[in-house]
Amino acid sequence: MQIVVVDSSQVVLRVIGSLLEARGHTVHEFTESDEALEFLSSAPEVRVLITSLEVRPMNGLELCWAVRLLAEDRRPLHIITMSSANSVHNLAEALDSGADDFIEKPPRAEELHARLRAAERLTKLQEELIRLAETDGLTGLLNRRAFRERTDSVIAKIAHGRTPSLIVVDIDHFKKINDVHGHDIGDQAICAVADLFQEVGIVGRLGGEEFGILLPERDLESAVFHAEGLRVRVRALRVACGDGTIGLTCSFGVTTWAAGDTIPAFLKRADVAVYAAKAAGRNRVMV
Numbered sequence: 001m002q003i004v005v006v007d008s009s010q011v012v013l014r015v016i017g018s019l020l021e022a023r024g025h026t027v028h029e030f031t032e033s034d035e036a037l038e039f040l041s042s043a044p045e046v047r048v049l050i051t052s053l054e055v056r057p058m059n060g061l062e063l064c065w066a067v068r069l070l071a072e073d074r075r076p077l078h079i080i081t082m083s084s085a086n087s088v089h090n091l092a093e094a095l096d097s098g099a100d101d102f103i104e105k106p107p108r109a110e111e112l113h114a115r116l117r118a119a120e121r122l123t124k125l126q127e128e129l130i131r132l133a134e135t136d137g138l139t140g141l142l143n144r145r146a147f148r149e150r151t152d153s154v155i156a157k158i159a160h161g162r163t164p165s166l167i168v169v170d171i172d173h174f175k176k177i178n179d180v181h182g183h184d185i186g187d188q189a190i191c192a193v194a195d196l197f198q199e200v201g202i203v204g205r206l207g208g209e210e211f212g213i214l215l216p217e218r219d220l221e222s223a224v225f226h227a228e229g230l231r232v233r234v235r236a237l238r239v240a241c242g243d244g245t246i247g248l249t250c251s252f253g254v255t256t257w258a259a260g261d262t263i264p265a266f267l268k269r270a271d272v273a274v275y276a277a278k279a280a281g282r283n284r285v286m287v
């Protein structure tokens with residue numbers, strides 16, 4: 001696991017660091033809590049934070065609070081606090097500040113390793129739960145809610161001069177595929193289309209046979225070009241069905257983020273564009 005350790009003493013840091021490294025963990029050591037916080041804010045792969053309560057400029061409790069407030073709060077991060085003052089009061093205060101565990105300083109090797117094994121079990125389970133909560137079971141794409149959350153976070157971080165664009169895709173006459181060939185073939189068609197989209201941008205299954213593709217750094221022209229490429233590839237797709245194959249087409253709606261835009265308006269424009277593509281005869285890209 002990737003582990004951050006914070007203690008004001010270089011000696012304590014090295015003792016704990018070498019214990020952890022001996023068990024194959026990757027350790028990032030900090031004597032200052034603010035530097036640890038800054039590192040954690042851009043290192044989502046870190047699974048465990050071990051911090052002494054007696055650190056500065058933020059003390060260990062303040063560091064717990066600050067870490068829990070980071071935007072990526074949902075990633076599994078197990079926090080173990082430690083103090084040489086091993087009181088029930090310290091323990092309770094640490095847990096109430098967002099820590100998951102508390103150990104006496106200096107930690108005994110056997111205890112530290114046992115607590116890390118527990119941390120590993122918990123963070124693995126959390127990772128799996130997050131994955132299940134965000135993923136569409138049929139296609140493995142993001143589900144509707146996770147796609148919306150990802151969109152919110154991309155929009156919140158738009159860099160100056162960059163425009164995210166959105167493509168919404170709906171399979172044409174999909175009901176007919178289900179009716180003529182059966183629901184299983186319908187499912188396979190959904191998966192085949194999903195596989196095509198998987199390679200590009202941030203992709204979600206918004207509903208039955210409807211998909212969203214967010215392109216964080218493409219302007220309208222580039223997104224339309226992209227959608228047109230996907231349209232051609234969908235049209236060329238063959239889905240196995242009995243002894244033969246069937247083909248299908250999709251309608252695409254494209255929009256781009258504008259100054260003063262809102263996310264609901266942005267999503268709505270792409271939806272309206274899909275309806276326009278349907279009304280205009282399907283198998284086309286509309287803005």
Ligand code: GH3
Pocket residue numbers: 138170171172173174175176178182183184185186187190207208209278282
């Ligand atoms: P249009 O070109 O106007 O989009 O026509 P359509 O037939 O695709 O219209 P509509 O969007 O109303 O139909 C979607 C159908 O998709 C209805 C529903 O039964 C089916 N569907 C929804 N989810 C699934 C799924 O997970 N698997 C399968 N096989 N079918 C699904």
Ligand code: MG
Pocket residue numbers: 170
């Ligand atoms: Mg429809």
Ligand code: MG
Pocket residue numbers: 170171172173174175209
């Ligand atoms: Mg449809």
Ligand code: MG
Pocket residue numbers: 170171207208209210
């Ligand atoms: Mg639909």
